[in-house]
Amino acid sequence: MSLLTRKRVLLAKIESVYGTDPTPTGAANAVLIRDLDVSPMEAKNVSRDVVRPFFGNSENLPGTVSLKLSFGVEIAGSGTPGTAPAFGPLLRACGFSETVVASTRVEYAPVSTTPESVTLYANYDGVLHKGTGCRGTVSFDFSEGAIPAFKFEFTGVFNPVVDGAAPTPTYTAWQRPLPANRVNTPTFTLHSFASVVEKLSLDIANAITFRSLIGGVEQVLLTDRKPAGSVSMEATTVATKDWWTTIKSATTGPMQLVHGLIAGNIFQIDAPAVQITSPKYADKDGVAMLNGSLVVVPVSGNDEIKITIK
Numbered sequence: 001m002s003l004l005t006r007k008r009v010l011l012a013k014i015e016s017v018y019g020t021d022p023t024p025t026g027a028a029n030a031v032l033i034r035d036l037d038v039s040p041m042e043a044k045n046v047s048r049d050v051v052r053p054f055f056g057n058s059e060n061l062p063g064t065v066s067l068k069l070s071f072g073v074e075i076a077g078s079g080t081p082g083t084a085p086a087f088g089p090l091l092r093a094c095g096f097s098e099t100v101v102a103s104t105r106v107e108y109a110p111v112s113t114t115p116e117s118v119t120l121y122a123n124y125d126g127v128l129h130k131g132t133g134c135r136g137t138v139s140f141d142f143s144e145g146a147i148p149a150f151k152f153e154f155t156g157v158f159n160p161v162v163d164g165a166a167p168t169p170t171y172t173a174w175q176r177p178l179p180a181n182r183v184n185t186p187t188f189t190l191h192s193f194a195s196v197v198e199k200l201s202l203d204i205a206n207a208i209t210f211r212s213l214i215g216g217v218e219q220v221l222l223t224d225r226k227p228a229g230s231v232s233m234e235a236t237t238v239a240t241k242d243w244w245t246t247i248k249s250a251t252t253g254p255m256q257l258v259h260g261l262i263a264g265n266i267f268q269i270d271a272p273a274v275q276i277t278s279p280k281y282a283d284k285d286g287v288a289m290l291n292g293s294l295v296v297v298p299v300s301g302n303d304e305i306k307i308t309i310k
Contacts, residue, residue, distance in 0.1 A: 131156025
């Protein structure tokens, strides 16, 4: 029987004990995804490379085997201020803490110790690929006229592939997103200047390592992060904003983006120290644009970026 690519379901649930399957369900843990890509067996193969009196290959033996998944998730809130959004477990497994202020907001900030992990179930029309101990990294994109989205990339401990009935997913916790534009994205400031922006991309760039050492345990480690990004904004005169001096002097400054209009579905990014590098001119609709790379820097530690849902 053929497996249909449209009939795929992804589940994600935070692990209370690292690597221990918390048994996610379709009713409580379904992830509304875009562009699911599963590498069921990421193997570091080792060739036997034996010597024989004839030509030909030796077998490749799997040294370590892990599972990798990547997928997109639309950016929207929970619909209720102070209620964590459905994508919260995914951010937590990408090295973010989650702080809930009842009836007000939910905040996500990076951590440098003891990041959480998730178990992921990827069901391909009745074939279950399970990853335990999953940790990953995330990037996000705000482009004019497009739906803002996260791109998650997870690595997990490989579990045997089995046949399993596809769960019935419930997606009611996932809210309808708003495309990025002047109305829906009312605020973007960079170095306290209100820029006119075509596109903003940020990548948390976590360093993710799968380890399966002799005498140890199979695990996924998050060992570093180097957040970076890019921006495309309308060019200005020097009198309006002197980006050139800012860039040459390696000055850092705050960045803020606010997307959304209704309480419970407002997504805000704050970064206190952002450096702009590699400026280049570009054209958009006959208007001069200034493109630049972004380096996101911590100030006191674990404060280089904050995501607020309010």
